[in-house]
Amino acid sequence: MNDETGQSDQTNPEPPTVGDETATLLGFLERQRSTFAWKTGALDEAGLRATLAPSAMTLGGLLKHLARFEDDMSTEWLHGRRQLPPWNAVDWDADPDWDWNSASQDSPEELYARWRDAVVRSRALFAEALAEGGPGRQGTIASNPEIELPTLRYILLNMIEEYARHNGHADLLRESVDGLVGQDPPA
Numbered sequence: 001m002n003d004e005t006g007q008s009d010q011t012n013p014e015p016p017t018v019g020d021e022t023a024t025l026l027g028f029l030e031r032q033r034s035t036f037a038w039k040t041g042a043l044d045e046a047g048l049r050a051t052l053a054p055s056a057m058t059l060g061g062l063l064k065h066l067a068r069f070e071d072d073m074s075t076e077w078l079h080g081r082r083q084l085p086p087w088n089a090v091d092w093d094a095d096p097d098w099d100w101n102s103a104s105q106d107s108p109e110e111l112y113a114r115w116r117d118a119v120v121r122s123r124a125l126f127a128e129a130l131a132e133g134g135p136g137r138q139g140t141i142a143s144n145p146e147i148e149l150p151t152l153r154y155i156l157l158n159m160i161e162e163y164a165r166h167n168g169h170a171d172l173l174r175e176s177v178d179g180l181v182g183q184d185p186p187a
Contacts, residue, residue, distance in 0.1 A: 021135050025156040026126075032163030033119060036066065038185040039170035040115075047177045048111060049104050059173050060103040062166050063111040068099045069162055070118035073155050074125035080140035080149075084121075126152070 013034050015027025040048075040059045048060030068087050075081045082088060090098045103111060129137050129152050139149030150158075174180045 021153070022130055025135065025153065025160070028160050029156060029163070032160055032167060034185065035167045035183075036062075036163055036170060039167060039174045039180070041112075043108065043177065045108055048108055050173060050177045052172055052176050057100070057169055057173065058103060059170060059177070060106065060108070060111050061100040062170055062173075063115045064103040064106065065099045066163070066166060067111075067115040067118040069159070070115070070122040073159055074122040076141075077139045077149055077155055078129050078152060079125055126156070 013027070013030045015031060016023050019027065040063055043059060045060075048063070049058050051058055071084045071087060075084055087099075092098065095101060106114075133152070135151065135153035135156070137152045139152070139155065141147045141149060171181075
């Protein structure tokens with residue numbers, strides 16, 4: 001990432017067509033992250049709060065939701081660590097969509113920084129896990145080693161799927177905000 005808006009330094013990152021499993025998985029995830037950064041980048045409050053009827057989904061909500069997703073997958077599922085702030089202070093039973101619902105209270109700078117920082121943390125934690133055991137390394141829960149969590153491979157595929165799904169939402173939302181369309185950021 002190169003700035004506070006979450007814009008990616010990479011343009012059109014392509015996964016390796018001939019690569020090992022790890023490079024391919026990480027390549028697809030980076031392409032999804034780059035597409036998301038492009039679709040949500042450089043917008044003001046109005047742009048990040050825009051909705052398409054009848055949905056209440058916003059690009060700001062997507063930023064906050066995917067920040068939580070990055071933290072949850074890499075911190076909790078993969079490394080068995082406690083949920084990070086601000087997620088650990090939320091009453092998820094009272095508002096299971098808090099990340100989506102509260103995004104309109106955050107400034108664009110806060111939303112971009114939260115997502116960008118979560119991606120940086122996630123990249124580091126995935127690199128650590130890959131060094132420890134590759135794509136077959138299982139996630140852990142420190143408080144209960146009896147619980148069997150998915151492998152790093154499964155978690156990466158889950159992340160790719162989540163980004164791909166939400167990039168479709170971001171396509172529609174961004175086009176409605178300022179007309180930005182396309183598959184890849186300009187080269």
